[in-house]
Amino acid sequence: MAIFLTGSTGYLGSYLAAGLFTGHREPLNLLVRAKTQQEARERLWTSLQLHFGFPEFHEFLSTRTRIFLGDLTAERFGLPDDEYRALVDSTDSVIHCAASLNRKSEKQCLNVNLRGTLEVIQLARRAQNRSGLRRYSHVSTVAVAGKRRNEVVTEDAAIDWARSDYDPYARTKKFGEHMLHQLLADVPHTIFRPAIVLGDSRRPETSQFDMVQAFDALVRLPVLPLRPRDKIDIVPANYVSKAIVAIHQKTEPAHRIYHLSSGTGSQTYEELTDALAGAGGWRRPAYWPWMGGTFSSTVNWLSNRKGSVAHGASLLKVFWPYLDWNTVFDNSRVVAELGEAPAKFSTYAFPLLKFSRVNKFRYPAKPWSEIGMDTPEKSAVAGGARA
Numbered sequence: 001m002a003i004f005l006t007g008s009t010g011y012l013g014s015y016l017a018a019g020l021f022t023g024h025r026e027p028l029n030l031l032v033r034a035k036t037q038q039e040a041r042e043r044l045w046t047s048l049q050l051h052f053g054f055p056e057f058h059e060f061l062s063t064r065t066r067i068f069l070g071d072l073t074a075e076r077f078g079l080p081d082d083e084y085r086a087l088v089d090s091t092d093s094v095i096h097c098a099a100s101l102n103r104k105s106e107k108q109c110l111n112v113n114l115r116g117t118l119e120v121i122q123l124a125r126r127a128q129n130r131s132g133l134r135r136y137s138h139v140s141t142v143a144v145a146g147k148r149r150n151e152v153v154t155e156d157a158a159i160d161w162a163r164s165d166y167d168p169y170a171r172t173k174k175f176g177e178h179m180l181h182q183l184l185a186d187v188p189h190t191i192f193r194p195a196i197v198l199g200d201s202r203r204p205e206t207s208q209f210d211m212v213q214a215f216d217a218l219v220r221l222p223v224l225p226l227r228p229r230d231k232i233d234i235v236p237a238n239y240v241s242k243a244i245v246a247i248h249q250k251t252e253p254a255h256r257i258y259h260l261s262s263g264t265g266s267q268t269y270e271e272l273t274d275a276l277a278g279a280g281g282w283r284r285p286a287y288w289p290w291m292g293g294t295f296s297s298t299v300n301w302l303s304n305r306k307g308s309v310a311h312g313a314s315l316l317k318v319f320w321p322y323l324d325w326n327t328v329f330d331n332s333r334v335v336a337e338l339g340e341a342p343a344k345f346s347t348y349a350f351p352l353l354k355f356s357r358v359n360k361f362r363y364p365a366k367p368w369s370e371i372g373m374d375t376p377e378k379s380a381v382a383g384g385a386r387a
């Protein structure tokens, strides 16, 4: 029986697929948006080459993976009846990682994070009724805690329906958790809430750049409109994925909800800019927190213009509430479960920024056409041998 994983062409989902493949034995049912199996394989190669070379990727595809060509927002993922039935019959646990992170589009967030999550829950219900579901793991976000200021938020105190949210992303992710509790109460389920996921503490490479680019725009400023001793809760992707994979595979995790965060060990802006200045030989910025209001109106104005400045400004605009809230998320549950805390951002921020700048905030993915057809295995994959 297989683990059904959504979002494997995305950043965190690629870590989950790689972690399940290298550390565990179960086959994976992957939902991939593509028209053909070949297109799906190419999309998976783009996301998974961050984790392994072509030989392991080929083994992953050919020995442990079944690809379902579907979309979360279509009824039964838009799968033909026999494919959907095969998915239900072969799934005995679910990790739902896919989402729309488009904080500016209410429509996208509603369609993917609500309608799509409901489709995944319905699939889980059918699998539970058919032969039982071992676990349903749902990747949520700390943003479900809504508007906060100067707080340390625990898992059980995060959801407060009377509180406003910063954006449709946060609102729809909050309701996604609610649907899960209501509709799969009889299925063992776990909710994971990552904080800001930035980079990998083991290496400089990343394939997700939005938050890196917002951070880069900030650290280039000689004057920061922030309070120097405010903390920012950043966690590396390798820690987040290690936690999700380990806890999903446990028979009885201690808790139902986990913050995947740096918690009270989060660093201050001053600690981060000092570390970056030290590593890069840059000047330390000045902190003028009273400029926050002016800064946010300037960012608003710039984000409506054209070009790369506008792009940086529009990223800062959507992330600004999460930079300004001085709120961290208690991580004692996950630290106890894994026996380790996440690496501090200052220990890997500089190589991450350097890699991102050198590559102009794009992952230098090797295209499928560069795999080469010099071995029978490669030809078989490129020619469409079924994974």
Ligand SMILES: NC(=O)c1ccc[n+]([C@@H]2O[C@H](COP(=O)([O-])OP(=O)(O)OC[C@H]3O[C@@H](n4cnc5c(N)ncnc54)[C@H](OP(=O)(O)O)[C@@H]3O)[C@@H](O)[C@H]2O)c1
Binding pocket: 006, 007, 008, 009, 010, 011, 012, 013, 031, 032, 033, 070, 071, 072, 073, 096, 097, 098, 099, 100, 101, 112, 116, 139, 140, 141, 142, 173, 193, 194, 195, 196, 197, 198, 208, 211
């Ligand atoms: N990154 C962070 O800082 C962060 C922080 C907290 C929580 N999270 C949570 O972590 C999860 C993964 O985020 P991420 O950063 O990895 O995002 P990402 O890189 O944007 O990946 C999103 C994934 O969802 C898939 N998806 C979106 N719409 C879909 C649809 N209609 N049908 C099927 N698949 C669809 C995407 O597929 P395509 O490749 O086809 O678009 C992609 O595989 C999300 O649940 C997010 O809320 C992320």
